Amino acid sequence: MSLKQVPEQTGLPPAQPVELAALVAYQDGAVVSRTLVKKNGGTVTVFAFDAGQALSEHTAPFDAIVQVLDGEVELVIGGKKIPRKADKPCYCPPASRTL
16 A cells, blocks of 8 residues: 655744644634644644534544643544543554544
C-alpha cells in the first residue's frame, strides 16, 4: 500500500510559541477543525467540539497525540474508554482509535 503524497503545508509560524486554544473557536452544534501542519508523514490538527459533539469512529495510519485544552472528552482507544480533561496528553497508536 503506497501513501498518497500531499503538498507540505504549515499554518504555524516557525520557532514561535502559539496558544493552540486561540487557533480554533467553538461553534454551536458543531465540530470545528483547523489543520496546522500537513505533510506526507502525517498532520497536526486542532479541534473545537461543542458540547455533545463527536468525531465518527475512525482509524488512521499515523500516531496521534490528544491534548485536551479546555473541558473534557471521552476517547475510545482500542475499545477502551478513556476520560480526559485538560491535564495530560494521551497517545493513540495507529489504526486503534476513535473519538
